[in-house]
Amino acid sequence: MQAARGTSLSHNDSSLNDTPSVPSRARARALLLGVFVVMLAVDQLTKWLAVDRLTDQPDKELVGSLLTLHLTRNAGAAFSTGTGYTELFAVLAIVAAGFVLWLGWRVRDTWWAVAFGLLLAGICGNLADRLFRSPGVLRGHVVDFLQLPHWPIFNVADICIDVAAALILVQAFRGIRLDGTRATRAVDHPGTPET
Secondary structure (H helix, E strand, O other), X not given: XXXXXXXXXOOHHHHHHHOOOOXXXXXXXXXXXXXXXXXXXXXXXXHHHHHHHHOOOOOEEEEOOOEEEXXXXXXXXXXXXXXXXXXXXXXXXXXXXXXXXXXXXOOOOHHHHHXXXXXXXXXXXXXXXXXXXXXXXXXXXXXXXXXOOOOOOEOHHHHHHHHHHHHHHHHHHHOEOOOOOEOOOOOOOOOOOOO
């Protein structure tokens, strides 16, 4: 018989009430790191293959003229803009990676974890090129090899960044916070401040 309302009959039953309704931070962190490691590895492997198989070779069409393999090295950003600021791009990428890791460590939501894992993989994938490829540390050129018509040549890291941005926008529009809870609007609860 329960002694008071809400009191469990046995010590073992109380552990059931301690389970959070949102995914644990440890699981979200593991997912973020797992996505990061896998996608960073895919990015670096595909870049290695591109350099190994496409150097001094003609373009290879994968899907007709829609998707072509064309090896290039980019010192700048998209459309090769800012080629004189390679060191600045590298430093900004280091800062961005640190910020994403700091923010991502607070995540509990599955989709936020995936988004931050992809974003971190994309940033670090291109940063690795800037740090370790020629012509030198902080001045390395990013390996790009995927070409669509009327679009800058890109790589897997760029795809990761774009997919992460889309996921972040979806989560923001849905009102899902990093901890997995949904933001409520003042119109939903008159008289209460927006959370």
